[in-house]
Amino acid sequence: MQLPPDEESRLTINIVPMIDVVFAVLAFFILSTLYLTRAEGLPVALPRATTAESQEATLTLTITAEGNLFLGQQPVTLEALSDEVQALIEPGQTAMVTVRADMATPHGQVVAAMDRIRDLDGVRLGIATQRP
Template structure:
């Protein structure tokens, strides 16, 4: 009596789980790099302060370049229209924090003038960005 030969199943490599793992790792690295970089606006050289402390993330960032140019977030702003621009970005009735990121070489008068304009807005607090030495 002769037995029929067993059919050997073809070995296949299923790469779908490997692709899933590769995409999961890729997504992890993309998301982790987004949290490593902080979008603080324009690059400025912040002054150093021994007593600087970390604060909660500010809702608005006012950047003042070394030349004295103002940027609210990443958009250019003028000193005259600064209160109106800030009020347009702040939710009514909600307290807001504006962080002033002034370059170390910025003239002091420009920083004080910008801070004075912002202090006249009700419900808006001011913070000054520094870095530790």
């Protein structure tokens, strides 16, 4: 009596679903990175500095070339600046406020804004620059 030969089924690994998942994760990280770069604030031409260091900012104060002030994305006046910053900071916590001033902004406008913020307790100031 003869038995039929055993048909060995070949085992295969289908990597197409894995490639789909890898591309989906890659697309997520690319899109989230693009969003993070836009979240910094309004577009301004930052001054260049070779000694620039990266720091975590709690709040961002943007001063445009025309001298307009924006706390985050919201417009704010110089008179209301300290009250707005104080409202966004939790009591007893230290906050880092980064000033993103355009190169064409008058120096007096930047100093006046920084002077208003410096009077607040628990607030540290930083000036945003970009590397040359």
